[in-house]
Amino acid sequence: MVTVTVTAKFHNPSFSRRKEWQRASRLYRDTKQFCIDGWENGDFDKSVTTASIDNDLYSAIQNQAIREAKSDHSTNGEVRYRESQPFAVNNQNWELDTTENGTVVVGFPCVSQWWYTPIEVYDDIADPVDQLVEGDADKTRLQVYRRGDDWYCTFNVEYDADTSGExxxxxxxxxxxxxxxxxxxxxxxxxxxGGEAKYVRRKYRSLRESLSEAGALRARNRVGDKEQRRIKxxxxxxxxxxxxxxxxxxxxxxxxxxxxxxxxxxxxxxxxxxxxxxxxxxxxxxxxxxxxxxxxxxxxxxxxxxxxxxxxxxxxxxxxxxxxxxxxxxxxxxxxxxxxxxxxxxxxx
Ligand SMILES: [Zn+2]
Missing domain, CATH: 3.30.420 (Nucleotidyltransferase; domain 5)
Structure with a gap:
């Protein structure tokens, strides 16, 4: 199994898309913060579901936010999310497909609907993307985020490496x-x-033992250093x-x-x-x-x-x-x- 992380830039997403993704990023942060605060204040326990989340995100995204908040909370305790967070969906709730003219698009739910948006496929990600389109690979969750004026998505692809001829x-x-x-x-x-290794070990062990009898700690440490260098x-x-x-x-x-x-x-x-x-x-x-x-x-x-x-x-x-x-x-x-x-x-x- 080979796991490859794919990061791709969305190709010219429209203004309405970018606006909605921006909103989703904020709502995603709010959902995570809502969970952390609720657990800290004892408002609900870890079994909280999307029924308790009152916002416009698709429930698949709310679910992912809850999962991430859980993991953040168990690692870091009380967390303050200051920035907008990359929003994410689990592997079953997004897809990668090609249009009739061969453009690769990524589809995922957000706030108002599922969006299918072309990504730019350069050589370094062509192989894992191909494997996924052909159905020969598995994918993990999808993350969507903004850097500067551009929007990106990132996900892992898992597939069997071509081992023929090895x-x-x-x-x-x-x-x-x-x-x-x-x-x-x-x-x-x-x-x-293994003779040389054995010889080195024996030699320095006996040196250490004789120094140990003499109680010379620093000399003993020097012997240890020398032995390590020889072995290295x-x-x-x-x-x-x-x-x-x-x-x-x-x-x-x-x-x-x-x-x-x-x-x-x-x-x-x-x-x-x-x-x-x-x-x-x-x-x-x-x-x-x-x-x-x-x-x-x-x-x-x-x-x-x-x-x-x-x-x-x-x-x-x-x-x-x-x-x-x-x-x-x-x-x-x-x-x-x-x-x-x-x-x-x-x-x-
Ligand atoms: Zn046999």
Missing amino acids: TPVGVDIGERHILAVTAHGEGESMLVS DMNHKLSRRLITFAEQFENPVIRMEDLEGIRENSSWSGVYSWHFHQLQQFITYKAERTGIRVEKVDAYHTSQRCSDCGSMGTRDGDHFWCTECGRGRHADLNASENIAQREGEPCTA
């Missing part, structure tokens, strides 16, 4: 091998030993190597494990997990800079399942073998192959 590159990060990488369908992989330097090099590896394939998409919900006892939950988190961050922003998409995938059982048949396998040190299909391979590469094959969520730096 090469998934699965990345497993761990202690034994800091990087295990497989390009799915290409038969290419890369393994980087190493992570920069590792992420560069990975990007170079990924770049040799057509439309690479890098897939890594989603660290949310990583279970305890995995090497990710340990004291040194920040090394791994930092490495993921570096990979993500370097990939973004090179124009490579990054996805986070569910980490569940990536190292226990056979990447060929999906059965649970057995692991002995570096070796993984599948009792079901008989396939044996390097355990970390098996994990990275599993990661490469999973559908992920887009992720950004």
Whole structure:
């Protein structure tokens, strides 16, 4: 799923439209303020409905104002809206359509009626607008607001990205091998030993311990700083190597494990997990800079399942073998192959 925020300028809206939208902006602010004041004064509770709102806005817009006021109130408590507010309708109460001559129009209710108004579609929003017109995408609420003399609308479009022709590159990060990488369908992989990271950690830990006995706090902190710099330097090099590896394939998409919900006892939950988190961050922003998409995938059982048949396998040190299909391979590469094959969520730096 890709989510794109679209902001578009209305094309030459008539004077009567602008006048009505201006009025709607004021009424929208008043509705939100009415709700906040009512909750603060105890006039009504959070279950307030449009029946309590006495103004000319379409009820779909009043409803959205109540929703927004609720969210503002729970985050910020008593709120004073000083400016006119962008008025909004939920996804079901507005539409995007094309006229016979291909002009893209946005339709939404306001005060007196539904208005259908052309928007200016430039290249940067052409794709999501197309997807929406074709019915291949979902939209969120619509916001309408004024900037200077012009009127704009903004909304999100959600659609499936075109993933055909991409090469998934699965990345497993761990202690034994800091990087295990497989390009799915290409038969290419890369393994980087975790030896250097281990060496750095051991070296500085023993230094810290000896200083700890001597009670030298400042010296101990300096050792900590040095260790962090060494690891950071190493992570920069590792992420560069990975990007170079990924770049040799057509439309690479890098897939890594989603660290949310990583279970305890995995090497990710340990004291040194920040090394791994930092490495993921570096990979993500370097990939973004090179124009490579990054996805986070569910980490569940990536190292226990056979990447060929999906059965649970057995692991002995570096070796993984599948009792079901008989396939044996390097355990970390098996994990990275599993990661490469999973559908992920887009992720950004
Ligand atoms: Zn198998």
